[in-house]
Amino acid sequence: MEIEAISVMAFFTLIGIVIYLDKKNIEFKHGLIIRRTEKGIEVITKLAKKYRKFLFYVGNFAVVFGIIASILGLGYLIYKTFLLEPSAGIILPTVGSYQYPGPVFSVPFWYWIIAIFIVVTVHEPMHALFARLEKVKIKNMGVFLFLVIPLGAFADPDEKQIKKLSWEGKLRIFAAGSFGNMVVAVIFIALLMSFSHLTSLIMTGDGVIFNTTIPETGAHEVGLSGIIKEINGNTVNSMSNFIDAMQDVKPGDVLEIKTTEGSYLVKTTENPDVQNQAFIGINMPRTYYVYTGLMRNFGVVSDGTIRIMSWVTGLLGWILIINFGVGLFNLFPLKPLDGGLMLEEILTHFFKGKNVKNVVNIISLVILFLILLNLFGPGLANLLK
Numbered sequence: 001m002e003i004e005a006i007s008v009m010a011f012f013t014l015i016g017i018v019i020y021l022d023k024k025n026i027e028f029k030h031g032l033i034i035r036r037t038e039k040g041i042e043v044i045t046k047l048a049k050k051y052r053k054f055l056f057y058v059g060n061f062a063v064v065f066g067i068i069a070s071i072l073g074l075g076y077l078i079y080k081t082f083l084l085e086p087s088a089g090i091i092l093p094t095v096g097s098y099q100y101p102g103p104v105f106s107v108p109f110w111y112w113i114i115a116i117f118i119v120v121t122v123h124e125p126m127h128a129l130f131a132r133l134e135k136v137k138i139k140n141m142g143v144f145l146f147l148v149i150p151l152g153a154f155a156d157p158d159e160k161q162i163k164k165l166s167w168e169g170k171l172r173i174f175a176a177g178s179f180g181n182m183v184v185a186v187i188f189i190a191l192l193m194s195f196s197h198l199t200s201l202i203m204t205g206d207g208v209i210f211n212t213t214i215p216e217t218g219a220h221e222v223g224l225s226g227i228i229k230e231i232n233g234n235t236v237n238s239m240s241n242f243i244d245a246m247q248d249v250k251p252g253d254v255l256e257i258k259t260t261e262g263s264y265l266v267k268t269t270e271n272p273d274v275q276n277q278a279f280i281g282i283n284m285p286r287t288y289y290v291y292t293g294l295m296r297n298f299g300v301v302s303d304g305t306i307r308i309m310s311w312v313t314g315l316l317g318w319i320l321i322i323n324f325g326v327g328l329f330n331l332f333p334l335k336p337l338d339g340g341l342m343l344e345e346i347l348t349h350f351f352k353g354k355n356v357k358n359v360v361n362i363i364s365l366v367i368l369f370l371i372l373l374n375l376f377g378p379g380l381a382n383l384l385k
Helices: 003-021 043-051 052-082 109-133 160-161 167-203 218-222 239-246 293-298 303-330 336-351 358-385
Strands: 026-029 032-037 090-094 104-108 138-147 149-157 203-209 228-231 254-258 262-267 287-289
Touching: 003 109, 003 336, 043 052, 043 138, 052 109, 052 167, 052 303, 052 336, 052 358, 090 109, 090 336, 104 109, 104 303, 109 138, 109 149, 109 303, 109 358, 149 160, 149 336, 167 203, 167 303, 167 336, 203 239, 218 262, 228 239, 336 358
Parallel strands: 090 104
Antiparallel strands: 026 032, 032 138, 138 149, 203 228, 203 287, 228 254, 254 262
């Protein structure tokens, strides 16, 4: 059994033990497990008082940002939907090599669980912070799970007090959660770029290596071995160079491949997985990394180090993507999402008509239809071809 699968089983076992030990403080409703607490509310209240003036500026900026992001996001959704190109997807965790079908993005379990933890740790406390800024009481906060799968967190403000607020105050509360997720996304863009830059300072590609050649292919027939350094006169220092060198090659073409073991003439075949794509016949090609700069005396970068760095890069990337995705999706003018609540508040303020709720409900249904069409429309169109 893979280490990842074992760690996931251990995680769910631990969650189950914690739920059992804390069962007196847990609510069970229709498969949902809800744990409420008042911890953290005092800290949030102190922050709201200490940085009151600054937070008002942040809240106002969050509202403007939220409205602009909602319009741009909705415009992009409509554009892609009419082109029958997916612009969104459902993100679910997976273990091992299993991939979900359809419009579902398969994310390694630990990437997903860490990213979701950061999403909910930021989103709901931001709502609570700006509620306290408006002197709205927070009854409690908490988390909820489906069986033993963590789904999210919540803050429970006094709804009667929120209804009495000015429209600007309500908008600041509604916009805060998604704005927090967007700030996290920006932070992780910076972290990802910094980590990538740091990596480039301590290691560099020095060719492409592979595990074995595949029988009945050109590479196997000529006994290709060593570290690939050149293809048809094109220098190959990394997988990016390798892909570029193979870009215009067609099945049946003969390539001159130079490695650390010599020069080989390799006749390509058709890739068994991709039609009309040239294939030389090597297993698991990857960049051959060596240390550089101050660490150049350490020689070759081990596969274990590469795996760790790749894992960290993947984690930073998925935290960025999921925070951005959740933040933007929540800004869509679709009730009961934050964007839908913002739309209803803005229309109520400017039009004060009795039909505002009906208008918002109709808009919400239209946008929900667009989202579903964007998710499943391209697949249905391909089936009908």
